[in-house]
Amino acid sequence: MRAPVSARLGADFTKLWTAAAVSNVGDGVTMAAGPLLVASVSDDPALVAGAVFAQQLPWLLFALISGAYVDRLDRRRMVVIVNVVRSVALAGLAATIATGTVSVAIIYAVLFLLGTGETLADTALGALLPALVTPAQLPNANARLYASFTIGNQFVAKPLGAWLFVISAAVPFGVDALTFATSAALIAGIRTGPVLGNPPRRTSLRNEVAAGVRWLWRHRLLRTLALTMGLSNIAFGAAFAVFVLYCRDRLGVSTVGYGILLTAFAVGGLVGTTVAARLTRAFGSVAVLRAGLLVEVVTHVSLAITTTPWTAAVVLVVFSIHAMVWGITVTSARQRVVPPHLRGRVGSVYALLDLGGAALGSILGGLVASAWEITTPFWVAAVAMATITVVAWRPLREAGAV
Template structure:
């Protein structure tokens, strides 16, 4: 096998029909420890989604001041993303997750202390968010890269769907109202609670025992480590550039996040002006997608057994394209709720499939670096989409980004419709020889 699946113009060999996987048993115990740790940390993340803006708003009512807090937390993904990938591929990923979550715990405990002492300021809060985002850049990459070492290849889809479903519950449904409630009781409580949850996550991650280290490598072993982090980063980017399927997947998530980010930026104006909803109604509109994600997690094992990955990906991209059109055309709240509910099922399914394809296809020594490029594309795409949506909404009205999202998604869908079957089959075969992983 080569490291390139072959783009469509190279006329690759016909793709064999995938066999339906047999029913699966319970997920391995090591993954359950990771799953539990991720549940704890993501509950804290969800609490911060509500407590963070409330804290900033208590210090300043300026829109720019409020917007700078999430920006400070997302900026490290762009600055340190590639470096984080190289580090993840160099060190013990389980140990890195423990250390990084303890550091996140210290940062959040520090923020809680300055709030209690009355010395908190916006610059201190921004620095805390930046440090938290920097730690998340390493922690999230390490967790994603570790999963294939904890779960047999045939169970990766089930593991990813369970993990994403739990993140949806903790991060989007349970965390925000809990964070707002604690903030109302005492403004430092959400941050102290977050610190405690991160400590719990670190303890749970420490219980992980990795049963499948560097799985599926041939006798000659992995490629020798390059001498510098810069060279390791270049190696990861070079591998992704040469691998048609994973390169296409990275471009897909980036481009679709741009189109969806543009729509999401105007969703609050759409909800209030076109649907006539108030604050509670807008919250329910957002919750519809989260509920869809939970349903997606529950039905994904059945979908994986009965529907090919190529079909799931194609149907998902069609649904995402039609989401923009359906939203901009409807003026009825319950229709918009239904559309976002279905979108939530698609988002969970797409995330599970794309993560599984990536985990199967990328060799263990390169997984962190390739993940970093993919994650930067995803986060950067949302950020760029939000900026574009704001500009288009300012110039042509809040509906313009919805039409942009539909047209852009449709164009991307037409371009990838045929090659998506090659993307879906990436990693179904054995990993390439170590000699093919070298520059």
């Protein structure tokens, strides 16, 4: 009889995975309840939209700095402390809601604090994982983490958050506070010794950030993967910034149909977590990464052409499978190659390109769709991805060596 995956990966990984799964549910609950809370305090659309920006802004401001601190300090202890702070902040927010003293300023402050903590904790967890499993186990370990995010954050937490908010506006934030406290306790129970970045020579924070960026830039494969991801996210963000309007005007679907198409993303992502490691073993990283670029080109062309909702749904499922497989493959490769003392900084560069690319693409997509047609961003994204595929095709062959 085969041992369970969690047993093969070890008790420490099981604690990390459980902690991530619990906090993913909490994050999703807050993501669903947060806009509802702001809307209950203010009817201003700009203030409601600003709540999302308040939580994303720290990634643009602090991603690289957080990466440097992840490489300076004990990563396990950092996650524990950050999660405790986030738990206290959410408990405080719940208290202000329960007492009727909550305001937009308080909500923004808590969301900004949560986003700042995310830049530290998420980067630290990514750098901590390679110390808990062997290099050969990384694809399976990352697949389990990605799966827990998809199930907990996308499927379970969103409806749960809205339902809890209906019961009482304070409840979802209290639940999230509990999930962060639970996550902190689980991470504290990891027995692996202090996992320090421990750089050979401590310099200024600016120099340490620069050292991480330089190391990444000099590594041809990781540089190719980072730039490809960043540029691909610009293309993706541009195309999907107007997705709600595309569904209504191009596909002719209702609000319910729009929700079903969004669910297609989650379904594909879940499938991707189950097949990523097997696809990589069967065909190799080079073939998987190259095929993923082709899938992106076909996705944008197909969505630009089709007017059938079910065709779009199938395309979105396939795209989401690719996105998950690509993410797991690239993350595992990066964790194998990057020296332990640089994992935080290199990972933070990837996070900055990921979120920065998507944000820039969203702005460009809205402008392009306003100036031309609703499908124009998809055509632009298809051309951009075709160009990226041609440029990245040969450098990606180095992925076979990691």
